Amino acid sequence: MKNLIDIKDLSIQEIEELIKVAQDIIKNKKKYSKKCNGKKLATLFFEPSTRTRLSFEAAMMELGGNVLGFSSASSSSTSKGESVSDTIRTVGCYADIIAMRHPKEGAPLVASIKSTVPIINAGDGGHNHPTQTLTDLLTIKCEKNRLDNLTIGLCGDLKFGRTVHSLITAMTKYKNIKFVLISPEELKVPEYIKKEVLEKNNIIWCETTDLEEYMQDLDILYMTRVQRERFNDEKEYLKLKDCYILTKNKLKKAKEDLCIMHPLPRVNEISKQVDDDKRACYFKQVEYGKYIRMALIMKLLNEQNDNNIDELKREKEEKIFDSIKCQNPRCITSENDDLEPIFILTDKEKQIYRCKYCETILKK
Numbered sequence: 351m352k353n354l355i356d357i358k359d360l361s362i363q364e365i366e367e368l369i370k371v372a373q374d375i376i377k378n379k380k381k382y383s384k385k386c387n388g389k390k391l392a393t394l395f396f397e398p399s400t401r402t403r404l405s406f407e408a409a410m411m412e413l414g415g416n417v418l419g420f421s422s423a424s425s426s427s428t429s430k431g432e433s434v435s436d437t438i439r440t441v442g443c444y445a446d447i448i449a450m451r452h453p454k455e456g457a458p459l460v461a462s463i464k465s466t467v468p469i470i471n472a473g474d475g476g477h478n479h480p481t482q483t484l485t486d487l488l489t490i491k492c493e494k495n496r497l498d499n500l501t502i503g504l505c506g507d508l509k510f511g512r513t514v515h516s517l518i519t520a521m522t523k524y525k526n527i528k529f530v531l532i533s534p535e536e537l538k539v540p541e542y543i544k545k546e547v548l549e550k551n552n553i554i555w556c557e558t559t560d561l562e563e564y565m566q567d568l569d570i571l572y573m574t575r576v577q578r579e580r581f582n583d584e585k586e587y588l589k590l591k592d593c594y595i596l597t598k599n600k601l602k603k604a605k606e607d608l609c610i611m612h613p614l615p616r617v618n619e620i621s622k623q624v625d626d627d628k629r630a631c632y633f634k635q636v637e638y639g640k641y642i643r644m645a646l647i648m649k650l651l652n653e654q655n656d657n658n659i660d661e662l663k664r665e666k667e668e669k670i671f672d673s674i675k676c677q678n679p680r681c682i683t684s685e686n687d688d689l690e691p692i693f694i695l696t697d698k699e700k701q702i703y704r705c706k707y708c709e710t711i712l713k714k
Protein backbone atom coordinates (compact mmCIF):
# COMPACT_ATOMS: atom_id res chain seq x y z
CA MET A 351 0.00 0.00 0.00
CA LYS A 352 1.46 3.34 -1.04
CA ASN A 353 -1.39 5.72 -0.16
CA LEU A 354 -4.56 5.71 1.90
CA ILE A 355 -7.31 7.37 -0.12
CA ASP A 356 -10.34 5.22 0.65
CA ILE A 357 -10.93 2.82 3.54
CA LYS A 358 -11.73 0.22 0.84
CA ASP A 359 -8.02 0.37 -0.13
CA LEU A 360 -7.30 -1.62 3.04
CA SER A 361 -7.86 -5.35 3.39
CA ILE A 362 -9.27 -6.66 6.65
CA GLN A 363 -5.78 -8.03 7.45
CA GLU A 364 -4.22 -4.61 6.94
CA ILE A 365 -6.83 -2.99 9.18
CA GLU A 366 -6.21 -5.59 11.90
CA GLU A 367 -2.47 -5.05 11.58
CA LEU A 368 -2.87 -1.28 12.01
CA ILE A 369 -5.09 -1.81 15.06
CA LYS A 370 -2.54 -4.21 16.55
CA VAL A 371 0.30 -1.73 16.09
CA ALA A 372 -1.82 1.12 17.54
CA GLN A 373 -2.61 -1.00 20.60
CA ASP A 374 1.06 -1.72 21.04
CA ILE A 375 1.85 2.01 20.79
CA ILE A 376 -0.68 2.67 23.57
CA LYS A 377 1.12 0.14 25.77
CA ASN A 378 4.71 1.04 24.87
CA LYS A 379 4.80 4.71 23.86
CA LYS A 380 8.54 5.02 24.45
CA LYS A 381 9.36 2.24 22.00
CA TYR A 382 7.94 4.34 19.16
CA SER A 383 9.24 7.78 20.10
CA LYS A 384 12.10 7.74 17.59
CA LYS A 385 10.57 5.67 14.78
CA CYS A 386 10.25 8.65 12.42
CA ASN A 387 13.36 10.57 13.39
CA GLY A 388 14.45 12.77 10.50
CA LYS A 389 11.17 12.29 8.62
CA LYS A 390 8.78 15.10 7.71
CA LEU A 391 4.99 15.04 7.44
CA ALA A 392 3.28 17.80 5.44
CA THR A 393 -0.31 18.60 6.37
CA LEU A 394 -1.94 20.25 3.36
CA PHE A 395 -5.36 21.46 4.44
CA PHE A 396 -7.10 23.16 1.52
CA GLU A 397 -10.16 23.21 3.79
CA PRO A 398 -9.68 23.96 7.48
CA SER A 399 -10.11 21.18 10.04
CA THR A 400 -8.05 21.99 13.08
CA ARG A 401 -8.81 18.77 14.93
CA THR A 402 -7.80 16.42 12.16
CA ARG A 403 -4.70 18.46 11.38
CA LEU A 404 -3.57 18.55 15.00
CA SER A 405 -4.14 14.82 15.31
CA PHE A 406 -1.84 14.13 12.35
CA GLU A 407 0.77 16.59 13.62
CA ALA A 408 0.70 15.20 17.16
CA ALA A 409 0.99 11.67 15.74
CA MET A 410 4.10 12.55 13.73
CA MET A 411 5.68 14.41 16.67
CA GLU A 412 5.18 11.44 18.99
CA LEU A 413 7.04 9.33 16.45
CA GLY A 414 9.96 11.76 16.64
CA GLY A 415 9.27 13.29 13.21
CA ASN A 416 8.70 16.87 12.09
CA VAL A 417 5.73 18.61 10.53
CA LEU A 418 5.15 21.41 8.04
CA GLY A 419 2.17 22.58 6.01
CA PHE A 420 -0.75 24.97 5.78
CA SER A 421 -4.16 25.06 7.40
CA SER A 422 -6.39 26.63 4.74
CA ALA A 423 -6.44 27.21 0.98
CA SER A 424 -6.14 30.98 1.43
CA SER A 425 -2.71 30.55 3.00
CA SER A 426 -1.41 28.33 0.18
CA SER A 427 -0.52 28.92 -3.48
CA THR A 428 -3.94 27.57 -4.49
CA SER A 429 -5.23 31.06 -3.83
CA LYS A 430 -2.89 32.16 -6.64
CA GLY A 431 -4.43 29.56 -8.96
CA GLU A 432 -1.99 26.68 -8.52
CA SER A 433 -3.36 23.21 -9.31
CA VAL A 434 -3.45 20.41 -6.75
CA SER A 435 -0.97 18.41 -8.82
CA ASP A 436 1.60 21.20 -8.84
CA THR A 437 1.23 21.83 -5.09
CA ILE A 438 1.73 18.12 -4.41
CA ARG A 439 4.81 17.81 -6.60
CA THR A 440 6.35 20.83 -4.93
CA VAL A 441 5.63 19.67 -1.40
CA GLY A 442 6.89 16.18 -2.28
CA CYS A 443 10.35 17.77 -2.60
CA TYR A 444 10.27 18.76 1.09
CA ALA A 445 8.19 16.12 2.82
CA ASP A 446 8.36 12.31 3.16
CA ILE A 447 4.59 11.86 3.54
CA ILE A 448 1.55 14.09 3.02
CA ALA A 449 -1.80 14.27 4.81
CA MET A 450 -4.23 16.19 2.66
CA ARG A 451 -7.71 17.60 3.15
CA HIS A 452 -9.61 19.16 0.27
CA PRO A 453 -13.20 20.36 -0.28
CA LYS A 454 -13.45 18.64 -3.70
CA GLU A 455 -14.26 14.93 -3.86
CA GLY A 456 -11.45 12.92 -5.42
CA ALA A 457 -8.74 15.59 -4.96
CA PRO A 458 -6.53 13.29 -2.80
CA LEU A 459 -6.78 10.60 -5.47
CA VAL A 460 -5.56 13.07 -8.08
CA ALA A 461 -2.76 14.01 -5.70
CA SER A 462 -1.78 10.37 -5.17
CA ILE A 463 -1.41 9.80 -8.91
CA LYS A 464 1.02 12.72 -9.22
CA SER A 465 2.82 12.37 -5.91
CA THR A 466 6.26 10.92 -5.35
CA VAL A 467 5.58 10.44 -1.60
CA PRO A 468 2.69 8.64 0.17
CA ILE A 469 -0.62 10.53 0.42
CA ILE A 470 -3.15 10.14 3.23
CA ASN A 471 -6.65 11.41 2.54
CA ALA A 472 -7.59 13.51 5.58
CA GLY A 473 -11.07 14.14 4.17
CA ASP A 474 -12.32 15.10 0.68
CA GLY A 475 -15.59 17.01 1.00
CA GLY A 476 -18.43 14.69 1.95
CA HIS A 477 -16.75 11.74 0.25
CA ASN A 478 -14.04 9.83 2.16
CA HIS A 479 -12.31 10.23 5.51
CA PRO A 480 -10.53 6.90 6.04
CA THR A 481 -8.54 7.84 9.16
CA GLN A 482 -11.80 8.67 10.95
CA THR A 483 -13.04 5.17 10.18
CA LEU A 484 -9.77 3.66 11.42
CA THR A 485 -10.14 5.76 14.58
CA ASP A 486 -13.67 4.42 15.07
CA LEU A 487 -12.53 0.83 14.60
CA LEU A 488 -9.67 1.21 17.09
CA THR A 489 -12.04 2.81 19.60
CA ILE A 490 -14.49 -0.10 19.32
CA LYS A 491 -11.69 -2.66 19.55
CA CYS A 492 -10.16 -1.03 22.64
CA GLU A 493 -13.44 -0.30 24.42
CA LYS A 494 -15.31 -3.53 23.64
CA ASN A 495 -12.31 -5.80 23.14
CA ARG A 496 -13.87 -7.14 19.93
CA LEU A 497 -15.06 -6.10 16.50
CA ASP A 498 -17.66 -8.85 16.06
CA ASN A 499 -20.93 -9.68 17.85
CA LEU A 500 -22.03 -6.07 18.23
CA THR A 501 -25.29 -4.17 17.91
CA ILE A 502 -24.44 -0.71 16.69
CA GLY A 503 -26.82 2.25 16.85
CA LEU A 504 -26.06 5.08 14.44
CA CYS A 505 -27.90 8.30 15.18
CA GLY A 506 -28.34 11.68 13.46
CA ASP A 507 -27.46 12.56 9.89
CA LEU A 508 -27.21 9.17 8.22
CA LYS A 509 -27.75 10.61 4.75
CA PHE A 510 -24.77 12.93 4.32
CA GLY A 511 -22.67 11.55 7.17
CA ARG A 512 -19.68 9.99 5.44
CA THR A 513 -18.22 8.65 8.69
CA VAL A 514 -21.40 6.65 9.14
CA HIS A 515 -21.31 5.19 5.64
CA SER A 516 -17.66 4.19 5.95
CA LEU A 517 -18.19 2.69 9.39
CA ILE A 518 -21.14 0.61 8.13
CA THR A 519 -19.04 -0.62 5.19
CA ALA A 520 -16.08 -1.49 7.41
CA MET A 521 -18.12 -3.24 10.12
CA THR A 522 -19.98 -5.51 7.68
CA LYS A 523 -16.70 -7.41 7.31
CA TYR A 524 -17.06 -8.72 10.86
CA LYS A 525 -19.31 -11.50 12.16
CA ASN A 526 -22.73 -11.01 13.73
CA ILE A 527 -22.99 -7.24 13.40
CA LYS A 528 -26.43 -5.64 13.67
CA PHE A 529 -27.32 -2.02 12.95
CA VAL A 530 -30.02 0.23 14.37
CA LEU A 531 -30.32 3.26 12.10
CA ILE A 532 -31.77 6.22 14.00
CA SER A 533 -32.57 9.34 11.97
CA PRO A 534 -35.36 11.69 10.90
CA GLU A 535 -37.10 10.73 7.62
CA GLU A 536 -35.13 13.42 5.75
CA LEU A 537 -31.73 12.08 6.82
CA LYS A 538 -32.10 8.32 6.37
CA VAL A 539 -29.27 6.09 5.11
CA PRO A 540 -29.22 6.26 1.27
CA GLU A 541 -30.77 3.36 -0.65
CA TYR A 542 -27.50 2.35 -2.31
CA ILE A 543 -25.89 1.71 1.10
CA LYS A 544 -28.86 -0.45 2.10
CA LYS A 545 -28.75 -2.44 -1.14
CA GLU A 546 -25.04 -2.61 -1.92
CA VAL A 547 -23.68 -2.90 1.61
CA LEU A 548 -26.29 -4.07 4.13
CA GLU A 549 -28.42 -6.40 2.01
CA LYS A 550 -25.51 -7.71 -0.02
CA ASN A 551 -23.76 -8.81 3.18
CA ASN A 552 -26.94 -10.22 4.80
CA ILE A 553 -26.70 -7.79 7.69
CA ILE A 554 -29.57 -7.52 10.14
CA TRP A 555 -30.65 -3.90 10.46
CA CYS A 556 -33.68 -1.77 11.30
CA GLU A 557 -34.65 1.88 11.03
CA THR A 558 -36.33 4.10 13.58
CA THR A 559 -36.90 7.79 14.23
CA ASP A 560 -36.90 7.18 18.01
CA LEU A 561 -33.54 7.35 19.80
CA GLU A 562 -34.80 5.39 22.81
CA GLU A 563 -36.68 2.59 21.03
CA TYR A 564 -33.76 0.12 20.85
CA MET A 565 -31.51 1.71 23.50
CA GLN A 566 -31.47 -1.42 25.68
CA ASP A 567 -30.06 -3.55 22.80
CA LEU A 568 -27.12 -1.36 21.85
CA ASP A 569 -23.43 -2.13 22.47
CA ILE A 570 -22.33 1.01 20.60
CA LEU A 571 -24.19 4.28 20.16
CA TYR A 572 -22.59 6.45 17.49
CA MET A 573 -23.96 10.00 17.55
CA THR A 574 -23.33 12.38 14.64
CA ARG A 575 -23.68 16.07 14.03
CA VAL A 576 -25.97 17.49 11.36
CA GLN A 577 -23.48 19.49 9.28
CA ARG A 578 -24.48 22.86 7.86
CA GLU A 579 -22.06 22.61 4.92
CA ARG A 580 -23.78 19.49 3.56
CA PHE A 581 -27.10 21.31 3.02
CA ASN A 582 -28.02 23.45 0.06
CA ASP A 583 -31.06 24.78 1.94
CA GLU A 584 -30.41 26.67 5.18
CA LYS A 585 -34.03 26.24 6.35
CA GLU A 586 -33.82 22.47 6.06
CA TYR A 587 -30.62 22.56 8.12
CA LEU A 588 -32.16 24.67 10.89
CA LYS A 589 -35.15 22.35 11.04
CA LEU A 590 -33.02 19.23 11.47
CA LYS A 591 -29.93 20.38 13.36
CA ASP A 592 -31.19 19.55 16.83
CA CYS A 593 -33.24 16.47 15.93
CA TYR A 594 -31.52 14.30 18.56
CA ILE A 595 -30.01 15.24 21.88
CA LEU A 596 -28.65 12.44 24.03
CA THR A 597 -29.29 13.10 27.72
CA LYS A 598 -28.71 11.08 30.91
CA ASN A 599 -32.42 10.39 31.05
CA LYS A 600 -32.43 8.79 27.59
CA LEU A 601 -29.67 6.42 28.74
CA LYS A 602 -31.81 4.92 31.53
CA LYS A 603 -32.44 1.65 29.70
CA ALA A 604 -28.99 1.46 28.13
CA LYS A 605 -26.51 -1.33 28.89
CA GLU A 606 -23.92 -0.78 31.61
CA ASP A 607 -21.10 -1.27 29.11
CA LEU A 608 -22.57 0.77 26.26
CA CYS A 609 -19.90 2.70 24.35
CA ILE A 610 -21.03 6.20 23.27
CA MET A 611 -19.07 7.58 20.33
CA HIS A 612 -19.08 10.83 18.34
CA PRO A 613 -16.59 11.98 15.66
CA LEU A 614 -16.59 15.51 17.21
CA PRO A 615 -16.95 18.45 17.15
CA ARG A 616 -20.25 18.13 18.94
CA VAL A 617 -22.81 20.92 18.92
CA ASN A 618 -25.95 19.85 20.79
CA GLU A 619 -26.16 16.13 19.99
CA ILE A 620 -24.87 15.02 23.39
CA SER A 621 -25.78 16.90 26.54
CA LYS A 622 -22.74 17.94 28.63
CA GLN A 623 -24.15 16.02 31.61
CA VAL A 624 -23.39 12.78 29.72
CA ASP A 625 -19.65 13.63 29.65
CA ASP A 626 -19.12 12.31 33.18
CA ASP A 627 -20.85 9.02 32.43
CA LYS A 628 -18.32 6.19 32.18
CA ARG A 629 -19.99 5.10 28.94
CA ALA A 630 -18.99 8.36 27.20
CA CYS A 631 -16.05 7.42 24.96
CA TYR A 632 -15.90 10.38 22.56
CA PHE A 633 -12.93 12.12 24.13
CA LYS A 634 -11.01 8.84 24.34
CA GLN A 635 -11.89 8.41 20.66
CA VAL A 636 -9.86 11.56 19.89
CA GLU A 637 -6.84 10.02 21.57
CA TYR A 638 -7.29 6.72 19.73
CA GLY A 639 -7.29 8.82 16.54
CA LYS A 640 -3.75 9.93 17.25
CA TYR A 641 -2.52 6.36 17.88
CA ILE A 642 -4.04 4.90 14.73
CA ARG A 643 -2.53 7.76 12.68
CA MET A 644 0.86 6.93 14.20
CA ALA A 645 0.45 3.31 13.09
CA LEU A 646 -0.62 4.44 9.62
CA ILE A 647 2.24 6.91 9.11
CA MET A 648 4.76 4.21 10.07
CA LYS A 649 3.16 1.66 7.74
CA LEU A 650 3.12 4.02 4.74
CA LEU A 651 6.69 5.18 5.28
CA ASN A 652 7.86 1.57 5.55
CA GLU A 653 5.98 0.37 2.50
CA GLN A 654 6.46 3.25 0.12
CA ASN A 655 8.87 1.30 -2.03
CA ASP A 656 6.49 -1.59 -2.61
CA ASN A 657 4.97 -1.86 -6.07
CA ASN A 658 1.39 -0.80 -6.67
CA ILE A 659 -0.41 -4.01 -7.50
CA ASP A 660 -3.75 -2.53 -6.46
CA GLU A 661 -3.48 0.38 -8.79
CA LEU A 662 -2.62 -1.86 -11.74
CA LYS A 663 -5.67 -4.01 -10.96
CA ARG A 664 -7.89 -0.96 -10.99
CA GLU A 665 -6.62 0.34 -14.33
CA LYS A 666 -8.20 -2.59 -16.17
CA GLU A 667 -11.77 -1.54 -15.50
CA GLU A 668 -11.21 2.08 -16.33
CA LYS A 669 -12.46 3.93 -19.34
CA ILE A 670 -11.90 7.46 -20.48
CA PHE A 671 -14.73 9.32 -22.15
CA ASP A 672 -13.75 12.51 -23.87
CA SER A 673 -17.27 13.77 -24.33
CA ILE A 674 -18.76 13.02 -20.91
CA LYS A 675 -18.04 14.79 -17.63
CA CYS A 676 -18.88 13.80 -14.10
CA GLN A 677 -22.16 15.45 -13.07
CA ASN A 678 -21.26 15.95 -9.43
CA PRO A 679 -20.54 19.68 -8.86
CA ARG A 680 -18.36 18.78 -5.84
CA CYS A 681 -16.13 16.47 -7.90
CA ILE A 682 -12.49 17.53 -8.41
CA THR A 683 -13.00 17.18 -12.20
CA SER A 684 -15.37 20.16 -12.04
CA GLU A 685 -12.56 22.38 -10.77
CA ASN A 686 -9.69 21.05 -12.79
CA ASP A 687 -10.29 21.32 -16.55
CA ASP A 688 -7.20 19.48 -17.72
CA LEU A 689 -8.04 16.43 -15.59
CA GLU A 690 -9.14 13.46 -17.70
CA PRO A 691 -12.60 12.21 -16.75
CA ILE A 692 -12.20 8.53 -15.89
CA PHE A 693 -15.07 6.15 -15.27
CA ILE A 694 -15.10 2.61 -13.95
CA LEU A 695 -17.50 0.07 -15.39
CA THR A 696 -19.42 -1.29 -12.37
CA ASP A 697 -22.21 -3.16 -14.16
CA LYS A 698 -21.49 -4.52 -17.64
CA GLU A 699 -25.06 -5.57 -18.40
CA LYS A 700 -26.69 -2.30 -17.45
CA GLN A 701 -23.70 -0.25 -18.66
CA ILE A 702 -23.35 1.58 -15.35
CA TYR A 703 -20.22 3.63 -14.82
CA ARG A 704 -18.86 5.27 -11.69
CA CYS A 705 -16.59 8.33 -11.59
CA LYS A 706 -13.09 7.24 -10.53
CA TYR A 707 -12.62 10.38 -8.44
CA CYS A 708 -15.86 10.94 -6.52
CA GLU A 709 -17.68 7.61 -7.19
CA THR A 710 -20.80 9.31 -8.52
CA ILE A 711 -22.79 7.02 -10.84
CA LEU A 712 -22.82 8.16 -14.41
CA LYS A 713 -26.29 8.23 -15.92
CA LYS A 714 -25.97 7.67 -19.64
Ligand SMILES: [Zn+2]
Pocket residue numbers: 456676677678681682683705706707708709710
Ligand atom coordinates in the same frame (compact mmCIF):
# COMPACT_ATOMS: atom_id res chain seq x y z
ZN1 LIG B 1 -16.76 12.74 -10.18
